[in-house]
Amino acid sequence: DGGITQSPKYLFRKEGQNVTLSCEQNLNHDAMYWYRQDPGQGLRLIYYSQIVNDFQKGDIAEGYSVSREKKESFPLTVTSAQKNPTAFYLCASSPSYDTQYFGPGTRLTVL
């Protein structure tokens, strides 16, 4: 089945720890995106990547890092510098400039 997978579904982090959220797609899409969603809020763009080995900051990149070593994969690391990381994280992919398709999301909670 073609689609986007995110893991884990739920993630718990202690303060001061870095954690990495996985996002994989087998749709052969060039572009991939990471969004953050807080309760009752819309989506805010963290990072996006149009091609392998290239990515750009979105609106709220501080405290996050990404890599794009393979077309299929776009992992997001939430670093200890992110002061309020508890949120729902959504990954998406698209043929460039076209419809974005979303994964099921990862719910991150800081203990």
Added chain:
Amino acid sequence: AQKVTQAQTEISVVEKEDVTLDCVYETRDTTYYLFWYKQPPSGELVFLIRRNSFDEQNEISGRYSWNFQKSTSSFNFTITASQVVDSAVYFCALSEAAGNQFYFGTGTSLTVIP
């Protein structure tokens, strides 16, 4: 300024009623794309429709219909004979051909009461 505005934060309707979700957008591009997504309680955003700026024809898909009007910069979404399964948060989004990003509205939370 917000590029996509969804003024309705929350809407409640009784099952079988019709409901319209409003979306107003702002862009200077002549080529752009508009989208609607549904986010059920599970969290995943489900793509519903994509419309490009050159196609103002309204679209109907089952109980769903979309009204795109460039004159008022609106792309409204109507659910006919609503059902409990329609309860979700609905997002409108804009993509400009000259850019790399989607601009999402803040979403409208729809509750359908049985």
